[in-house]
Amino acid sequence: xxxxxxxxxxxxxxxxxxxxxxxxxxxxxxxxxxxxxxxxxxxxxxxxxxxxxxxxxxxxxxxxxxxxxxxxxxxxxxxxxxxxxxxxxxxxxxxxxxxxxxxxxxxxxxxxxxxxxxxxxxxxxxxxxxxxxxxxxxxxxxxxxxxxxxxxxxxxxxxxxxxxxxxxxxxxxxxxxxxxxxxxxxxxxxxxxxxxxxxxxxxxxxxxxxxxxxxxxxxxxxxxxxxxxxxxxxxxxxxxxxxxxxxxxxxxxxxxxxxxxxx
Amino acid sequence: xxxxxxxxxxxxxxxxxxxxxxxxxxxxxxxxxxxxxxxxxxxxxxxxxxxxxxxxxxxxxxxxxxxxxxxxxxxxxxxxxxxxxxxxxxxxxxxxxxxxxxxxxxxxxxxxxxxxxxxxxxxxxxxxxxxxxxxxxxxxxxxxxxxxxxxxxxxxxxxxxxxxxxxxxxxxxxxxxxxxxxxxxxxxxxxxxxxxxxxxxxxxxxxxxxxxxxxxxxxxxxxxxxxxxxxxxxxxxxxxxxxxxxxxxxxxxxxxxxxxxxxxxxxxxxxxxxxxxxxxxxxxxxxxxxxxxxxxxxxxxxxxxxxxxxxx
Ligand SMILES: Cc1cc2nc3c(=O)[nH]c(=O)nc-3n(C[C@H](O)[C@H](O)[C@H](O)COP(=O)(O)OP(=O)(O)OC[C@H]3O[C@@H](n4cnc5c(N)ncnc54)[C@H](O)[C@@H]3O)c2cc1C
Ligand SMILES: Nc1ncnc2c1ncn2[C@@H]1O[C@H](COP(=O)(O)O)[C@@H](O)[C@H]1O
Numbered sequence: 001x002x003x004x005x006x007x008x009x010x011x012x013x014x015x016x017x018x019x020x021x022x023x024x025x026x027x028x029x030x031x032x033x034x035x036x037x038x039x040x041x042x043x044x045x046x047x048x049x050x051x052x053x054x055x056x057x058x059x060x061x062x063x064x065x066x067x068x069x070x071x072x073x074x075x076x077x078x079x080x081x082x083x084x085x086x087x088x089x090x091x092x093x094x095x096x097x098x099x100x101x102x103x104x105x106x107x108x109x110x111x112x113x114x115x116x117x118x119x120x121x122x123x124x125x126x127x128x129x130x131x132x133x134x135x136x137x138x139x140x141x142x143x144x145x146x147x148x149x150x151x152x153x154x155x156x157x158x159x160x161x162x163x164x165x166x167x168x169x170x171x172x173x174x175x176x177x178x179x180x181x182x183x184x185x186x187x188x189x190x191x192x193x194x195x196x197x198x199x200x201x202x203x204x205x206x207x208x209x210x211x212x213x214x215x216x217x218x219x220x221x222x223x224x225x226x227x228x229x230x231x232x233x234x235x236x237x238x239x240x241x242x243x244x245x246x247x248x249x250x251x252x253x254x255x256x257x258x259x260x261x262x263x
Numbered sequence: 264x265x266x267x268x269x270x271x272x273x274x275x276x277x278x279x280x281x282x283x284x285x286x287x288x289x290x291x292x293x294x295x296x297x298x299x300x301x302x303x304x305x306x307x308x309x310x311x312x313x314x315x316x317x318x319x320x321x322x323x324x325x326x327x328x329x330x331x332x333x334x335x336x337x338x339x340x341x342x343x344x345x346x347x348x349x350x351x352x353x354x355x356x357x358x359x360x361x362x363x364x365x366x367x368x369x370x371x372x373x374x375x376x377x378x379x380x381x382x383x384x385x386x387x388x389x390x391x392x393x394x395x396x397x398x399x400x401x402x403x404x405x406x407x408x409x410x411x412x413x414x415x416x417x418x419x420x421x422x423x424x425x426x427x428x429x430x431x432x433x434x435x436x437x438x439x440x441x442x443x444x445x446x447x448x449x450x451x452x453x454x455x456x457x458x459x460x461x462x463x464x465x466x467x468x469x470x471x472x473x474x475x476x477x478x479x480x481x482x483x484x485x486x487x488x489x490x491x492x493x494x495x496x497x498x499x500x501x502x503x504x505x506x507x508x509x510x511x512x513x514x515x516x517x518x519x520x521x522x523x524x525x526x527x528x529x530x531x532x533x534x535x536x537x538x539x540x541x542x543x544x545x546x547x548x549x550x551x552x553x554x555x556x557x558x559x560x561x562x563x564x565x566x567x568x569x570x571x572x573x574x575x
Contacts, residue, residue: 011392017392017395018395019395093373095374118507121392123390123506125376126360126363126364126367127364129361129363129365132365133364133368134368137439138438138439139365142357142361148494150495175500176357178274178448179447179501180446181442181445181446183440183441183443184441185440186440195490196500227373227403228404229374229375229400229403230403231398233398234398235398235399237394243537243551243553245555245556249556249563249567249570252554252567253571255554256536256538260535260553262514262515262535262536
């Protein structure tokens with residue numbers, strides 16, 4: 001099985017994010033970068049699926065400037081076999097990313113495309129669905145599993161996505177409003193992952209060394225990347241007025257009743 | 264002139280309330296543009312939507328029974344083409360997020376997701392970086408798709424006189440996806456995104472949600488949770504409040520044993536009154552709380568339940 005997994009370079013969620021004074025973007029100086037956390041979950045799942053279904057291959061793809069090499073390397077250090085960097089400097093909207101990925105899929109012909117449900121920079125949550133539609137594939141968004149992240153299944157690092165015996169279908173449990181749904185996808189298909197699918201592994205030092213030798217191919221977008229959705233302004237969110245500390249429950253209830261009038 | 268298609272969401276033939284929040288966004292868009300609003304709903308509830316929208320198209324046949332993104336997006340796109348829609352508006356629920364991008368791809372439309380405000384005919388506000396920034400985005404395509412954050416738009420009112428619901432004949436595409444099962448999490452409490460009071464618990468509960476649930480029941484509140492709680496399997500996933508969970512904006516939000524990570528705040532900062540109960544006086548949750556109580560939740564919450572009962 002060949003699995004294509006996407007890895008976006010994003011601002012580290014532990015870095016302080018501030019809006020630029022000219023309201024064009026956020027301040028990027030002093031900010032750390034890393035792979036989108038959802039994409040790490042996608043990589044982990046790809047590796048588990050590969051190892052449970054050998055021979056298989058995991059290809060990590062990122063779209064961005066040369067610096068995104070680092071996030072491909074971290075996927076390779078986790079265990080992915082090779083990387084593809086689609087090189088483009090500057091802003092790309094999620095639609096352009098999806099159309100670039102169509103080209104990569106046409107070239108690589110993977111059986112499964114694993115992505116994060118959302119990139120935690122733009123918080124779009126659209127790329128996987130767009131890609132699935134452009135390819136005419138089935139999709140399962142918000143992939144999860146029934147067992148918790150503290151279950152024996154997770155400790156045993158079992159894949160949460162279940163490949164059918166004929167290797168042509170895949171069962172996916174997904175998080176939806178009001179419960180969990182199970183779908184069966186005909187492969188090839190697009191799956192976007194949610195937080196409860198797995199706990200991604202850390203790369204070991206030997207694997208980080210090994211990853212340095214794994215190949216990363218660099219290609220051009222090959223599509224018109226002019227955005228359908230442009231960012232015209234970025235502002236700081238409205239601040240909440242500072243509140244007060246109350247000494248005890250009685251005072252809290254009195255304030256909620258008399259001041260806030262909510263109980 | 265705009266032709267706006269608002270997409271209804273239904274379960275068991277009943278319209279979901281989120282549709283009415285999306286309708287308000289559509290009405291705001293119509294005010295900016297001048298134009299007409301149509302509705303479409305796949306799988307039933309056409310008559311119900313017609314209480315609110317004049318022209319309703321519904322798709323009802325067995326092929327659309329399950330909300331598969333492939334088939335439902337195809338039906339919505341058909342309706343959009345039929346009426347010559349310039350805008351398609353959907354609530355950013357799990358269903359809306361699943362189908363809207365596919366509708367956009369079919370229509371060659373740009374998509375703005377989880378929209379907080381309609382700025383103009385083609386500009387919208389939306390949160391990025393876990394709500395650390397609010398962006399104004401411009402959709403440059405002739406047809407636009409937006410999904411809307413329900414908490415930012417009030418529920419639309421019934422129309423003066425009911426509209427017309429007519430069946431739209433669409434052939435379902437051969438889906439490459441098969442529905443197998445749905446495990447519903449049943450709860451007698453109000454739905455998280457619709458409740459006017461939410462009581463949420465975090466890792467500080469150590470998995471014991473009894474004090475949270477007791478207070479919720481005294482207040483007629485919904486129960487919410489932080490990611491830590493849901494990851495541990497202590498509560499079902501659809502109770503997660505935050506950047507990557509549910510966004511809520513109740514009248515009163517009570518956070519107990521929650522530290523207040525930015526990803527959690529992204530889902531509840533819009534609440535009118537916020538109460539934080541945490542035994543660590545330095546917990547970041549206190550920075551957004553109107554009323555903070557430094558206390559052990561296992562002591563404070565039962566007391567709170569008792570005090571509130573006395574008021575009633
Ligand atoms: C990509 C990504 C997405 C995420 N999305 C979300 C999201 O949508 N929603 C979300 O919530 N998180 C999300 N997170 C996780 C977030 O960063 C935090 O890890 C999480 O919110 C912490 O949960 P918590 O506050 O319950 O736990 P902790 O941070 O461990 O806090 C527990 C708190 O309980 C207090 N406490 C302990 N015992 C008691 C007691 N007896 N009485 C009173 N107080 C007590 C402690 O002082 C502490 O402040 C996300 C993270 C990432 C990386
Ligand atoms: N520039 C990119 N490079 C690689 N993957 C991306 C890129 N942008 C988006 N993606 C993928 O698409 C997913 C959803 O992103 P989005 O829809 O933009 O929130 C992410 O989790 C990534 O897996």
